[in-house]
Amino acid sequence: MTTPTASTTPNVAAAIDATTLVHRTRSFRSVSAVSAVVFLVVVGGAALLAPLLPLDPTTTDLAIRWQPPSAAHWFGTDELGRDYFSRVVYGARISLTVGILAMAASTAIGVLVGLVAGFAxxxxxxxxxxxxxxxxxxxWMVLVIVASVFLKPGLWTIIFVISVFSWMATARLVRAETLTLRERPYVRYAGYIGVGRPLVLWRHVVPDAAPTIIVAATASISTAILTESALSFLGLGIQPPMASWGSLLETAQGSLQTAPYLALIPGVLILLTVLSFNVLGDALRQSVGEGGAS
Structure with missing residues (x-):
């Protein structure tokens, strides 16, 4: 009977440490993802329910202009005495609307082009x-600015412009995934027995490419929000009386010394919203990767 040597004894302590590290990493990812979801739900819920709330972003009162944040005005007031919390909430409606609709359109274009290119x-x-x-x-900014100059600035124009010029990355991802999926045995067999290409794409390729499409769509929302904010900051996006977080930043340029909160609040909200979508997309990517590995 042989006695186990040091070289053959399992390193239990190292295994426990590695397991603990994995659990902590997954726990951290879970906390980050949950925090991102909670933040997006709160912001999205406030934006969605804004018309039902006692908020008026257009009422002016010059007697209370430039008021700092207080109990009466949570985010203070702007140069015309308007409640800034109301304007930020209604600005969220515009920014999120642009992000979601532009994402949907650009993802649809990118998925269609990627599927056709990869499968054909x-x-x-x-x-x-x-x-x-x-x-x-x-x-991309040159393309968007040129298109915005020739089109009348507005909500639907900015959605159209972002959608038309932001689908290329999605198309590349979907094409790469389709090139892999079309070589799978069940896909090749479906073509061999005479199933039409559109049906093969719809039944076999699209479901298997769905995780990649979801992750790409999540990233597209962040890109759309940042693009809208940049264009509105340059005066080529949302026009008054409508307001988005980007247009609020543009309006606050002249009051950075007297009322820095006018720029700080929408800027932080843009940062946190984009970060939350990126964290959510990364969590989806990692969960899909772990699911595929298992």
């Missing part, structure tokens, strides 16, 4: 990808 292959793939390369080679 050959000249169709080359043609579509060269078009994607051409659009990607031009700085």
């Amino acid at each position: 292959g050959g000249r169709v793939d080359d043609l579509l990808m060269r078009f994607v390369d051409f659009l990607s080679s031009i700085p």
Whole structure:
């Protein structure tokens, strides 16, 4: 009977430490994801229910202009004496609307182009990808600004512009996933027995590519919100009397010394919202990766 040597004895302490590290990492990810979801639910709920709340973003009172945050005005008042909390809540409606609708449109375009390019292959793939390369080679802000100059600024214009010029990354991801999925045995067998390509895509490729599409869509929301904020900051986005977080930043430029909170509040909300969507997308990506590995 042989006696176990030090080299063959399992390192129990190291295994416990590694397991503890994994659990802590997953716990941290869970806390971050839950915090992101809670923040997005609170902001989205406030924006959705804004018309039902006793908020009026348009009433002016010059006697209380430039008031700092207080119990009467949680976020203070602006240069016209308007309640800034009301304007921020209604600005959230615009920013989130742009982010969600632009994401939906750009994701639909990107998924369609990626599926067709990846599944068709050959000249169709080359043609579509060269078009994607051409659009990607031009700085996106230049494209958006040029398009915004020729179109009348407004909510639907900004949604249209962001949607048309932000789908290329999604198309690349979906194409890469489709190139892999089309080589799967069940996909090839479906084509072999005569199932039409549209049906194969819908029944087999799209469901398996759904995790990639979801992650890409989550990232697209962040991109759309940042793009809208940048354009509104430059005066090419949302126009008065409507207000978004980006337009609130643009309006606050002239009052950074007297009322810095006018820029700080929408800026922090943009930062936290984009960060929350990114954390949520990263959590989805990791959960999908773990699910595939298991």
